[in-house]
Amino acid sequence: IDEVGKLFDQGKYFLPQLIASAEAMKLSIEYLEPLLAGTRAEGDMPTVVIATVQGDIHDIGKNLVGLMLKNHGFHVIDLGKDVSKEAIAEAALTNHAAIIGLSALKTTTMQEMKHVVDYVHEKGIPVRIMIGGAVITPEYAKEIGADYKPLKLAGGYDHNWVLNGSGFRKVASAESEETGIKMEVYTDLPGIQFYSGNFLAGAKGKLGAVYGKGCGICFETQYFPDAIHKDNFESPITKAGEVYDTTTTYRFC
Numbered sequence: 278i279d280e281v282g283k284l285f286d287q288g289k290y291f292l293p294q295l296i297a298s299a300e301a302m303k304l305s306i307e308y309l310e311p312l313l314a315g316t317r318a319e320g321d322m323p324t325v326v327i328a329t330v331q332g333d334i335h336d337i338g339k340n341l342v343g344l345m346l347k348n349h350g351f352h353v354i355d356l357g358k359d360v361s362k363e364a365i366a367e368a369a370l371t372n373h374a375a376i377i378g379l380s381a382l383k384t385t386t387m388q389e390m391k392h393v394v395d396y397v398h399e400k401g402i403p404v405r406i407m408i409g410g411a412v413i414t415p416e417y418a419k420e421i422g423a424d425y426k427p428l429k430l431a432g433g434y435d436h437n438w439v440l441n442g443s444g445f446r447k448v449a450s451a452e453s454e455e456t457g458i459k460m461e462v463y464t465d466l467p468g469i470q471f472y473s474g475n476f477l478a479g480a481k482g483k484l485g486a487v488y489g490k491g492c493g494i495c496f497e498t499q500y501f502p503d504a505i506h507k508d509n510f511e512s513p514i515t516k517a518g519e520v521y522d523t524t525t526t527y528r529f530c
Contacts, residue, residue, distance in 0.1 A: 278302050278337070283509060299337055306340050310347070322350040323375035326368045329358035330379055330393060333386035338410065342378060362389070362396040369397065369404050379423075381410040391421040398422065433475035433491060437468050437502055445524060449496050464498040464525040467511050471496060498525040 281298040284290040336358045343353045381387040405424045440448045449462040474493035500513035515521040
């Protein structure tokens with residue numbers, strides 16, 4: 278499905294091929310699910326209610342998430358697509374769900390996620406809400422009051438970001454409101470890892486300064502994680518006889 282998406286972006290595939298591949302993916306999921314059933318984890322696992330929000334009819338990503346959750350032993354209740362906030366809340370309450378998973382593909386329908394979050398909180402349903410989709414970001418999850426588990430587990434940011442453009446270009450900047458010192462990052466690499474000092478705990482710096490959690494940041498330019506196993510990622514491999522040549526510049530002003 279990733280390859281089809283790439284060919285569609287390149288103008289080599291068109292809507293009929295996109296629809297056909299989506300149908301093939303759905304059939305593949307239906308075929309794989311019973312085969313994976315015998316390998317599912319044992320034990321009393323939480324119930325998860327998943328749905329594509331009202332106004333959105335895209336469900337391939339949701340279906341894949343549901344399949345993986347089931348394979349790991351979660352009890353998954355899939356409400357399908359174009360589901361109202363009332364139906365989602367009712368299913369979570371009735372089935373004593375621990376997690377609600379919401380999916381949306383478009384920027385126009387992702388707004389419905391906030392309506393679901395607000396409605397669930399208004400009803401006082403004790404459940405975590407995770408969101409996902411092509412247009413979803415950690416910032417949006419935080420903005421609407423959804424749970425962003427990786428951010429919580431890491432205690433802050435420690436994530437790789439895909440950089441726009443190619444060649445040597447400016448990719449990031451940070452500025453201190455207190456001193457006015459600004460740092461700019463330039464690189465020819467495709468990705469950057471942003472780390473927000475999650476595990477600083479009383480580290481000592483210059484002139485006896487003590488740095489606690491979140492008191493530092495790091496921009497690490499790099500290739501994408503697991504790039505050696507992804508044909509559509511830029512390769513980080515340097516073969517015998519080749520010269521590794523990349524440039525990253527940190528400019529302070």
